[in-house]
Amino acid sequence: xxxxxxxxxxxxxxxxxxxxxxxxxxxxxxxxxxxxxxxxxxxxxxxxxxxxxxxxxxxxxxxxxxxxxxxxxxxxxxxxxxxxxxxxxxxxxxxxxxxxxxxxxxxxxxxxxxxxxxxxxxxxxxxxxxxxxxxxxxxxxxxxxxxxxxxxxxxxxxxxxxxxxxxxxxxxxxxxxxxxxxxxxxxxxxxxxxxxxxxxxxxxxxxxxxxxxxxxxxxxxxxxxxxxxxxxxxxxxxxxxxxxxxxxxxxxxxxxxxxxxxxxxxxxxxxxxxxxxxxxxxxxxxxxxxxxxxxxxxxxxxxxxxxxxxxxxxxxxxxxxxxxxxxxxxxxxxxxxxxxxxxxxxxxxxxxxxxxxxxxxxxxxxxxxxxxxxxxxxxxxxxxxxxxxxxxxxxxxxxxxxxxxxxxxxxxxxxxxxxxxxxxxxxxxxxxxxxxxxxxxxxxxxxxxxxxxxxxxxxxxxxxxxxxxxxxxxxxxxxxxxxxxxxxxxxxxxxxxxxxxxxxxxxxxxxxxxxxxxxxxxxxxxxxxxxxxxxxxxxxxxxxxxxxxxxxxxxxxxxxxxxxxxxxxxxxxxxxxxxxxxxxxxxxxxxxxxxxxxxxxxxxxxxxxxxxxxxxxxxxxxxxxxxxxxxxxxxxxxxxxxxxxxxxxxxxxxxxxxxxxxxxxxxxxxxxxxxxxxxxxxxxxxxxxxxxxxxxxxxxxxxxxxxxxxxxxxxxxxxxxxxxxxxxxxxxxxxxxxxxxxxxxxxxxxxxxxxxxxxxxxxxxxxxxxxxxx
RNA sequence: GGGCACUUAGCUCAGCUGGUUAGAGCGACACGUUUACACCGUGUAGGUCGGGGGUUCGAAUCCCUCAGUGCCCACCA
Numbered sequence: 070x071x072x073x074x075x076x077x078x079x080x081x082x083x084x085x086x087x088x089x090x091x092x093x094x095x096x097x098x099x100x101x102x103x104x105x106x107x108x109x110x111x112x113x114x115x116x117x118x119x120x121x122x123x124x125x126x127x128x129x130x131x132x133x134x135x136x137x138x139x140x141x142x143x144x145x146x147x148x149x150x151x152x153x154x155x156x157x158x159x160x161x162x163x164x165x166x167x168x169x170x171x172x173x174x175x176x177x178x179x180x181x182x183x184x185x186x187x188x189x190x191x192x193x194x195x196x197x198x199x200x201x202x203x204x205x206x207x208x209x210x211x212x213x214x215x216x217x218x219x220x221x222x223x224x225x226x227x228x229x230x231x232x233x234x235x236x237x238x239x240x241x242x243x244x245x246x247x248x249x250x251x252x253x254x255x256x257x258x259x260x261x262x263x264x265x266x267x268x269x270x271x272x273x274x275x276x277x278x279x280x281x282x283x284x285x286x287x288x289x290x291x292x293x294x295x296x297x298x299x300x301x302x303x304x305x306x307x308x309x310x311x312x313x314x315x316x317x318x319x320x321x322x323x324x325x326x327x328x329x330x331x332x333x334x335x336x337x338x339x340x341x342x343x344x345x346x347x348x349x350x351x352x353x354x355x356x357x358x359x360x361x362x363x364x365x366x367x368x369x370x371x372x373x374x375x376x377x378x379x380x381x382x383x384x385x386x387x388x389x390x391x392x393x394x395x396x397x398x399x400x401x402x403x404x405x406x407x408x409x410x411x412x413x414x415x416x417x418x419x420x421x422x423x424x425x426x427x428x429x430x431x432x433x434x435x436x437x438x439x440x441x442x443x444x445x446x447x448x449x450x451x452x453x454x455x456x457x458x459x460x461x462x463x464x465x466x467x468x469x470x471x472x473x474x475x476x477x478x479x480x481x482x483x484x485x486x487x488x489x490x491x492x493x494x495x496x497x498x499x500x501x502x503x504x505x506x507x508x509x510x511x512x513x514x515x516x517x518x519x520x521x522x523x524x525x526x527x528x529x530x531x532x533x534x535x536x537x538x539x540x541x542x543x544x545x546x547x548x549x550x551x552x553x554x555x556x557x558x559x560x561x562x563x564x565x566x567x568x569x570x571x572x573x574x575x576x577x578x579x580x581x582x583x584x585x586x587x588x589x590x591x592x593x594x595x596x597x598x599x600x601x602x603x604x605x606x607x608x609x610x611x612x613x614x615x616x617x618x619x620x621x622x623x624x625x626x627x628x629x630x631x632x633x634x635x636x637x638x639x640x641x642x643x644x645x646x647x648x649x650x651x652x653x654x655x656x657x658x659x660x661x662x663x664x665x666x667x668x669x670x671x672x673x674x675x676x677x678x679x680x681x682x683x684x685x686x687x688x689x690x691x692x693x694x695x696x697x698x699x700x701x702x703x704x705x706x707x708x709x710x711x712x713x714x715x716x717x718x719x720x721x722x723x724x725x726x727x728x729x730x731x732x733x734x735x736x737x738x739x740x741x742x743x744x745x746x747x748x749x750x751x752x753x754x755x756x757x758x759x760x761x762x763x764x765x766x767x768x769x770x771x772x773x774x775x776x777x778x779x780x781x782x783x784x785x786x787x788x789x790x791x792x793x794x795x796x797x798x799x800x801x802x803x804x805x806x807x808x809x810x811x812x813x814x815x816x817x818x819x820x821x822x823x824x825x826x827x828x829x830x831x832x833x834x835x836x837x838x839x840x841x842x843x
Numbered sequence: 844g845g846g847c848a849c850u851u852a853g854c855u856c857a858g859c860u861g862g863u864u865a866g867a868g869c870g871a872c873a874c875g876u877u878u879a880c881a882c883c884g885u886g887u888a889g890g891u892c893g894g895g896g897g898u899u900c901g902a903a904u905c906c907c908u909c910a911g912u913g914c915c916c917a918c919c920a
Contacts, residue, residue, distance in 0.1 A: 272919090279920085304920055356920080364920055371920075431919050477847070484846075485916075620915085655855090657913060688868085691857080694848080695914080702855055705869050712882045723879030767857075771867070786879080 094679055094817050098212055101820075106150070106834050108219045109157035111606050118154035119610035120146055121566055121643065122218065123618055123626075124226060126165035127203045128172045131210045132660060133652050136670040137686040138617055141649065141766060143216050144687070144813040145615055148761050150217070151809060151838035157610045158217060159569050161224035162204060166501045166558040167261050167269075171438050173199050173500075189499055196500055210670070215679055215816045217834070224569050226561045227502070234568035235502045235561050236542045238637060243540050247454045248494075252447050254368070254375040255493055256434065259393030260441035263497040264450050266557070267490070268624050270443055272432035277305050279429035280415060281361070283422050284316055284332040284347065300324045300332060300349065301424050303360025305431070306370070307414035308407055310336050311398045312388035315366040317352040317377055322362035325351060335422040336414060337400055343386060352377050369447055389444055407444070451495040451504060451554070458632040459486040465631065465641050472645045474764055475693040478623065482631075485624050494557045501555030507539045508550050563629030566616070566642035570607040616643040619651060620693065647764050650695040657697060668700050677707035680815035684710035687766040687814055713774060714818050717807075720782055721822045724800045729793055736798040743799045746785040749776060750806055754839045757810055766814070773810050781807065801826075806839055 101107065109117070120142055125135050146158040173196055177183055184192055204225075211218065224230060242248045255264040283299040300316055316332050318324040327349045334345045347366075354373060355364045368378030369387045378385065388398050395402045395410045402410045402417075415423065434443040463486050465471065466479055473479045495504060539545045561568070612634075618627055627646060634642035653659060660667045673682040685706045689696040738744050753776040760769035781803055789796035805826060812819040812833050823833035 267917095302920075306920075356918090359920065367920090373918095373920080433919090481847075481915075488917090623915090651914090653913095688856085697855070699855090702869085705855080708882075709868055712880095715882045716880065719880035719883090721879085727879065771857075775867085782880085783884085787884095 094213070094215070097817050097820050098215065100830075101217065101832060101834065104832055104835075106832060107158075107217045108221055109155055109610070111155075111609055113155050115153060115155040117157065117609055118146075118149040118615070119157040119613045120149075120159070120615045121569065121613045122158065122160045123616070124161040124163035124224075124562070124565065125207060126163050126168050127200055127207070128165055128168045129203060130206050131670060133668050133670055133686075134619060134660070135210075136214060136682070137649060137652065137690060138619070139211065139214050139216055140683045140686045141647070141690055141764075142615075142617055143214065143816070144683075144766055145761075145764070146217050147813040147816060147834065148838065150834055151812065151836065153837065157219055157222075159222050159224070160211065160216070160218040160220065161226070161565070161569060162207060163562055164200070164225065164227045164500060164558065166496055166498050166555065167263065167265070167438050168558075169196075169200070170498055170500050171261065184499070192499060213671075213674060213679065215683070217816075222569070226558075226565070226568075230571060231561050231564065231568040232502060232542075234564045234572050235556065236505050237573045238560075238564055238633060239505055239556070240540050241637060242453055247457070248451060249454070250449065250451045250495075252449045253452070253493075254372050254445055255448050255450055257391060257444045257446050257448060258436040258439065258441055259391065259444055260439045261436060261498075262391065264448055264493055264495065265436060265443070266493055266625075269437045270434045271437050273435050273440070274430060275433045276428060276430050277433075278415075279303050279305050279360070279427045280307055280418070281424040281426070282307065282310070282335060282365075282418060283424055284335060284365070286327060286330050286332050286349075298327070300327055300363050301361045302363045302365045303427075304365055305429060306367075306411065307418065308395065308399070308402070308410035309367045309370045309388050310334060310365065310414060310418075311338060311395075311400075311402075312367050312369045312386035313347055313365045314368060314378060314383045314386065315347050315381065316349045317355050317364045317366050318349065319355040319357035319362045320351045320353060321357050322355070324349075324361070324363050336417050338398065343384075343398065348381075348383075350377075350381055370445055372445055375445075375447075385447055387446060389446065391444075391446065391448070393441075393444055407442070450493050451552075451556075453492040453494055455489045455491055455632070458636050459489045461635040462486055462628065462632040465635055470641045471631070471643065474645065474647045478620075478646070478648055478693070482623060482628055486628060486632075492557075494560050495552075495554040496557055497553075498555050501558060502561055504552040504554050504556055505540055505542050506552040507541055507545050508552070509537055509548065510550070559625050559629055562626055563633045564637075566611070566613055566630055566634055567637065570611050572638070611638075612641050613643040615645045615647065617647045617649060620648045621651065623648070645764075648693050649690055650693055652689060652696050652698055655697050655699050657695075668698070668703055673703060673707055676704070677711040678714060678817075680714050680818045681707050681710035683816075684713065684770055684814060687770045690766045692764060713778065714815065716778060716782060717811075717815075717818060717822070720777070720786065720804065721825065723786065724797075724804050725822075725825050729797060731794070734795065734798045736802055738799065740792070740795065742785060742788050743796070746781065746799065746803055749780045750803055751841055754806070754810065754841060758838070761813070770814050773807070773814075777807055777811075808833060809836055809839060 109119075111117075122142060123138065125131060131139075142158060146156050149156045174184070176199060177187075177195070182195075187195065239248065256267060256270055257263070258265050281301050281303050283301055286298040286300065300318065302316065304310075311334070313334055318328065328351045330349050332347045332349055334347060338345050350366075352364075354377060355362065364374075366374045366377055366383065367388075368375045368383055368385045370389060375385075377383075386398055387396050389407055389410075390396050393407055395405045395407075397403055399405070399410060399414075402413050405413060415426075435441060436443060463483055466483055466486075469479075471479070473482075539549070544551065564572075567573075616627075616630075630642045634640060651659065670682070673685070677685075685703060688706060689698065738747050753772055756772045757769045760766070760772060785803070786800070789800060805823075808819040808823050812823075820833050823836075824830070
């Protein structure tokens with residue numbers, strides 16, 4: 070029971086009106102569901118319009134960005150339905166590998182549980198339960214937003230359909246020689262305990278110390294008679310000195326004269342570890358302006374060093390392991406964390422070896438998810454060669470096959486594609502698509518050692534098929550062991566436009582099987598031809614007409630979808646690609662849980678109603694432009710649109726409820742006011758339609774708002790009071806058109822009022838978008 | 844270092860394929876309870892459209908330049 074305190078009888082009246090005379094949103098949503106107007110119908114001869122919902126990550130409730138994205142998609146879908154298209158708005162969710170594990174592990178910690186305590190089987194069981202729990206809240210939010218999606222075709226990225234698609238794509242790339250496995254330098258997150266990609270990192274400015282370390286030549290420090298000749302190297306990472314394998318100097322550096330001589334590692338090494346002498350080499354890739362123009366080469370912990378090491382056939386050592394702690398190589402520092410070891414190593418060096426120390430501000434790469442400092446190291450991972458895939462995508466984009474909104478994203482994507490690196494697709498996680506590769510023995514599965522980079526490159530670095538392994542969804546037989554890594558989430562997300570339509574050869578399952586990976590329908594995965602088709606029933610929806618995304622995942626997701634689709638099907642995945650802006654706080658920061666600056670969509674919906682909240686979101690949906698918002702600003706705007714909703718209710722009350730008796734008149738536009746409002750309506754229809762076609766929803770909503778409030782209500786209705794009986798048909802005509810124009814944006818309110826026009830229980834969604842004859 | 848945006852009323856932002864007195868919401872101020880609506884109406888104040896230069900009959904809109912802000916990419920020993 071809720072007790073409300075009213076300040077006046079008027080407020081009480083208002084409240085009654087809002088809560089009782091108007092149907093609940095749930096009632097209206099169920100009405101739509103009952104009429105079955107959301108599902109697409111591939112059998113009709115209507116033209117199709119397909120919209121793909123970007124699957125939200127299953128990491129928690131939907132945030133404001135999702136709300137905006139989904140409101141935009143829903144408006145487009147409803148608009149196209151009104152225009153008579155057979156609309157497919159396909160929803161789904163993403164398993165979001167790293168992000169999900171991060172969230173789930175935090176949840177487990179609360180219960181004093183962990184991956185190691187549970188073991189893989191138990192962990193996965195609980196993970197699926199957790200997934201269901203999150204999914205429920207997402208599912209409720211979608212309906213609360215009014216999303217008119219085809220729920221019967223909903224897909225989860227770990228469903229059987231995507232599983233088939235992932236396998237087929239992997240197999241195709243493998244057979245075409247694009248997939249290779251090998252130990253390479255990768256960006257490693259010690260906290261997530263997996264390799265990640267460059268695009269999954271961000272940089273943080275840090276103030277650290279830059280040490281100028283002396284590497285003495287020829288004279289072994291242990292002999293006690295260190296000479297004076299030395300090379301000074303500036304480094305911020307003293308702890309990696311244990312894994313140094315050479316000193317490289319720029320050819321123009323004063324240290325050039327020492328090339329060919331031998332330097333010594335200036336810290337005590339573990340006795341059984343490794344040799345302590347270093348070659349001095351020349352290399353142009355060393356920045357002669359940084360520090361002293363000399364660089365210590367640590368191929369195990371730096372990408373540039375790795376390349377230089379490769380070219381000079383240098384060995385690789387690891388001073389830091391995958392958990393971010395020092396290895397045996399570091400002797401007494403073994404087991405220390407990197408930051409501690411850095412200080413300790415500097416102490417070990419002491420004044421003898423440190424010439425000077427400088428304060429130094431630089432950007433440190435951190436994991437986008439958990440903000441842990443990234444440790445570049447060598448790990449055995451799977452990669453996809455990207456050159457050919459990128460070329461295909463570039464060709465389509467340059468030919469203008471995809472309509473990017475705003476259009477400059479076309480160039481941004483091409484620039485990235487033209488400088489693409491190979492894609493590390495393996496992740497050391499449990500939540501995801503297991504890599505469909507099988508080994509006859511465990512020894513083949515793990516083969517990393519401290520062999521030289523070159524020999525590694527030669528043994529397993531070639532793209533193409535590796536002897537002895539099998540690519541298969543299911544075990545090839547007893548004794549075979551599956552690769553223990555999973556695929557990068559974006560590998561399955563990249564296939565989203567295909568897997569959602571049943572590619573490669575697979576009829577989509579009904580929702581009942583959602584949530585559990587089924588095995589029954591798995592085939593050997595051997596399609597007859599190279600370019601397998603989509604589900605014949607659903608094929609007509611491909612390519613998708615409309616896709617939407619936040620700009621921040623343009624490379625991770627959008628570029629991948631284009632590359633994979635073009636290569637695997639020969640077609641672009643979508644015709645229009647819309648990038649909305651990012652909602653930020655007043656300081657321009659992204660919304661995030663850790664900053665606590667988020668605004669809950671549920672709060673806005675509860676306070677101002679879904680229709681008003683949607684209108685507010687449209688006002689911020691300027692293509693590609695960020696919006697700065699705060700709770701106060703959002704409230705302010707939403708309040709305005711809530712008032713707008715009330716205004717429309719009152720207009721409806723005036724036009725329909727207070728209809729004069731004997732008002733059955735013919736619709737005629739004889740009076741000059743009638744002709745004027747008709748003209749204004751036509752202008753509004755024209756502009757709104759145009760704005761919708763350009764996906765300028767902020768303009769479309771503003772256009773209707775002005776017409777409704779400042780032309781229809783303020784002017785026409787006021788004037789009509791003098792000639793009410795005569796004007797009644799025009800009032801009704803204008804109102805009905807307003808409802809249709811507004812329906813894509815304020816679906817609940819417009820449906821509710823529309824119902825009062827007739828008793829036939831026809832949904833407004835089945836009406837027609839107004840078309841101008843001239 | 845490379846690229847892309849943005850800078851318009853007190854605040855948040857539209858408008859920008861050049862063309863009537865530059866708009867909205869909120870905020871401020873003054874009136875008003877005239878039965879659709881006070882979650883309202885009527886009206887007022889508030890802008891040399893970041894600075895400078897140019898093209899043009901005409902520039903918030905196109906070009907150049909300077910300054911500031913933000914974002915993306917690369918690098919960061």
